[in-house]
Amino acid sequence: MIGKMESWGNWLLCGELGQGGFGKVHHWRHLSGGQEIATKHIKDLNSLSADQQIKLSERWNMEYNWTREFQQLPHIVAGVILDELDPAFRDFLNGRHIAKLPVIVLEYCNGGDVRKRLQSPENANGLVEFEVREILAALRLAVHFLHSKCGVCHRDLKPDNIVIQRGADGKKVYKLTDFGLARGTPEKTILQSVVGTRNYFAPEVVVSGIYNKAVDYWSLGIIAYEVAIGELPFIPHQTPKNIIMSLEKKPREVIAITEDHADPSRFINQKHLPNEHHLSRPWAEKFTEWLRLPLDSDQKRRGQLASDEVQSVPVVFSALDKLLQIKVLTIFSVNSSKLLEYAVTDDMTKERLIGVIARDTEMAIEDVYLVLPTFHPHKKITPSTKPIDLYVEEWRDTSKDTRKWTKRSTPPVMVYVFQGKNTKYSVSEPVFTTLMLKCNTPKFKSEERWLLKRLALDMHCVISKEQAKVEMFLSGINEHALVLEDEIIASPFKDMINKQLLTTASVFDQLQGLRTEAKTESPSIQLNDSAEWEKLKASYEVIIDSANKLLAHFDSCLRQARNKVNVTKQLLQDYGEKDIFHVNGFQRQYLRNGGSISLGEFREAAKEFGKTYQKLHIDGPLVKEAKMIDTLHLHFAAGRSAVPTALEKFEHIKSDISKLLLKMLKSAAFPPMVSPIPISVAPPAMLQLSDEMSRLTMGTGHPSSDPFDSLTTNSVIAEAERISKMLQTEMEVDPA
Incomplete structure (x- = not known):
């Protein structure tokens, strides 16, 4: 028998790694250096015949020699040569061994x-x-x-x-x-x-x-x-x-x-x-x-x-x-609740990928809407994007073991696909094996262990795939909500509307103040445009009201998107992390140590699976939440499409203000000749209005046919000064 193993010197015996018919493997760690090794020992020779002992000794020595030759090879366990590292420990191990064979020392694989x-x-x-x-x-x-x-x-x-x-x-x-x-x-x-x-x-x-x-x-x-x-x-x-x-x-x-x-x-x-x-x-x-x-x-x-x-x-x-x-791009179609997988190459085009997605999901090509998971290295899909760009090497490992060890939340797929328009949702039925269908009938009887073990494996596969599908669905709609939130935040529409609101309100107030000043301080100037002014005021109020409603629309969309991010995140936790199909429980009960399931237990498990499936996909909130996010996205898109119309209305009101200003300048140039009173230069309010008009014109970022757009601030001021000087010259009276 092998001598009793115990810690020695700086080497701590951590335990036994395993054993076979004739040997054991022990795990050691050096207390000061931290190095870990595995030692392989023969545990019994007495049960072998003399010839068998000779054969075992030959093979042992051969393995000992091979392992000492395999050094620093990436996929072969290397031997550890204690002759140089710690000869005293080597002697201790060999002294406890039997048959005068050396202990085989290997690198420890954890x-x-x-x-x-x-x-x-x-x-x-x-x-x-x-x-x-x-x-x-x-x-x-x-x-x-x-x-x-x-x-x-x-x-x-x-x-x-x-x-x-x-x-x-x-x-x-x-x-x-x-x-x-x-x-x-x-x-x-x-x-x-x-x-x-x-x-x-x-x-x-x-x-x-x-x-x-x-x-x-x-x-x-x-x-x-x-x-x-x-x-x-x-x-x-x-x-x-x-x-x-x-x-x-x-x-x-x-x-x-x-x-x-x-x-x-x-x-x-x-x-x-x-x-x-x-x-x-x-x-x-x-x-x-x-x-x-x-x-x-x-x-x-x-x-x-x-x-x-x-x-x-x-x-x-x-x-x-x-x-x-072979590189496989994984995609989850949320609307059809279907996992899509395609081998992608460097020369594959995005059009080709969208074509096969449309074929496999029965969508129209123009309805295919791709969403990248958060932290996808490609960041954004552009016209030049290729399918190979969407493939993420680091996301191939989807095992729970790796996620648990690394504490990283790797997305279940590399891309999500949604139906952009005419959205419909369908749930692909679970695929039951022939054995499952046969065993679910009351007439079928069997106690064959291999068959019942196979039945447990088939049932496990079905519930595992359904659980994974639920997690992919919820991850998909959560990503959709996140993308929508980012899209709303990054959109320039609120800034564009706000800028137009500020400048238009400012110039309107200046114009209104100028008209008031003209009536009170310059009664000689006749403003024969009351109807035009009232129409302008009414149009201005409508435009301002519409713009404020549009801003409120975007704010509402952002609030709802953030709410959907939180709701879908909670659903992912409730239905994903809480294991709605009881996969973990099934594993513990029927799969440990090569276990099996009885026909009665299988039928009960199948019945519970059916209830959960019905509750989740037909009566549950998953599709409901997905549809609400779709509606919200369309709602935001409707507001976005209204922005050009709003900007166009701002252009119109700006043009109307410009025309009224020019008319006022003309009225100031030719007032009724009641008395020869000299006219001073244009009032400060006129210059301020001109400046506001210039800022309004130059800040839209959109082309306009407004005649005022061709005038700069300086030219407007110069025009006002020219008219004022002209009035002074023409209306000046020689002293008596």
């Missing part, structure tokens, strides 16, 4: 392994697409390095041997470990021992025992399917004999084999992925095509090299590289 990620209830239907891609990218680099640079075949690829290193920023790096079964890659296919883990080793390992490095490609395909779907692809509940027989007869295009729900002894070849996963549609289609390469039962085809590559790269890897380069 995020657990992929198996634990798959065992998390939230990942019962597979990991999110981002994580699937990251795992495949890491495995592709690690396995190709082992094959091409080290000449090593791993032979035991599985989720348990992919560990996770999580950085301070929350990002995960996936690393391959456990080289206990690794061995040199033969140049040719040769007879070898049967090693690996059931459900992950290739058919030829058991059928003939003659295999090569292509066995790692098969394991890669199995892992890819499992992390994407949450289950193994080839009837994992069956006996090894049934599995191998089915794989030998499997056509090339088949990527999974499942039991028949009606007759478990009958197996069905599957050429496509099931719908219960978290992959985007365009990527899932290409992923399915790629799976046919590593899951080809013919190891010669599986291991063939790509003919179009400069270097010798297996087709499995070259095709995977292309798959991982």
Whole structure:
């Protein structure tokens, strides 16, 4: 037995990370330096025969040597060489070991392994697409390095041997470990021992025992399917004999084999992925095509090299590289409550994107209205915007695990789309699997554990997707309210109206004061324009009243928009964070530790789901709030469209004031000749009015045909002075 482990010197034993059939892994942390390591120990040799002990010792030494060679590789766990770091601690560990074998010391990866990620209830239907891609990218680099640079075949690829290193920023790096079964890659296919883990080793390992490095490609395909779907692809509940027989007869295009729900002894070849996963549609289609390469039962085809590559790269890897380069733009159509996903490229146009959105949502092209989430790096959609500009690399990871770890609220999609006009709302019905429909009928009976487990997974997928859809809908209308609020605040219309109000009111008051002064101080000036003045006053009052109502309209829109921001934010919290479809409760009750659900429990859960769905989508406030925001947006747009008319009215009243001013100047130039009284220069009020008129004219920012617009302040004053001097000259009387 392995000696009892305890802290030693500056090294604190933090605990056990895991154990297998013959070994344990411990976690250590250096108290002063903070370095963390993992140590791998053999826990028992007594249960093995002499030959088995020799074989285990050979593999142990091989793994020990490999790990010491793997230093600073991004996707392979590095060995830690204590010979230099702390030889005394090395001696302590080896002194507690058995069979005179060295303890294997590795870098510590703090995020657990992929198996634990798959065992998390939230990942019962597979990991999110981002994580699937990251795992495949890491495995592709690690396995190709082992094959091409080290000449090593791993032979035991599985989720348990992919560990996770999580950085301070929350990002995960996936690393391959456990080289206990690794061995040199033969140049040719040769007879070898049967090693690996059931459900992950290739058919030829058991059928003939003659295999090569292509066995790692098969394991890669199995892992890819499992992390994407949450289950193994080839009837994992069956006996090894049934599995191998089915794989030998499997056509090339088949990527999974499942039991028949009606007759478990009958197996069905599957050429496509099931719908219960978290992959985007365009990527899932290409992923399915790629799976046919590593899951080809013919190891010669599986291991063939790509003919179009400069270097010798297996087709499995070259095709995977292309798959991982696909960029998928995620869009949520709020009006149809539908998730849209499109592969975008650098040469794709915005018109093309809007066209496919209109096609898939049954909107008119001119009705497609795109809204970017808050803090979108593109900030604003312009005529030159391309779909690739809307793709946000950092937003691909939508897992709850990452959001919890990083404490970042990543938007569920990259773009929201609304129906700009003729708005209608519809709710896409949840998609139930054939198994769910069959099990929901009272006549159906079954106690098959694999079937009830599959039933729980199907139900989990349905309620999870509905919960996600609700959160996307509420996030969408919240963003719509935020965009509307920003649009109202940023609009120049209030400033334009206010400026016209101030200048027009000022010049009107000046004109009114001038008329009063003319009547009281210059009775010789006859103002024969009473009808025109009364008409001007009435028009002025109407324009001022309309402008004030327009300002009140914009203020009201802003208040309502802010209210809708708060209301939708609260709804998002109530219906999103509070888990209206009870996904978390379902996970705890039916999915922990590979659990299942009875038919009675399933039918009750389906009934409760139906009630919640009815209450939410038909009787609930979600669509009601969305429609109110749509109406508010149209209300604001109506006010915005009224601004040009209001400005035009200001132009008209300005023109009328100008005409009346010129008429007054003319009256002042030719008053009735009652007595030869000299006329002084134009009164100050006239000059002030001229100045106000000039500011009014120059501040509109809009073209006008008003004849007064051609006069500057100086020219108006000069004209008034010229008329005054002319009056003085013509009306002056020589002294007696």
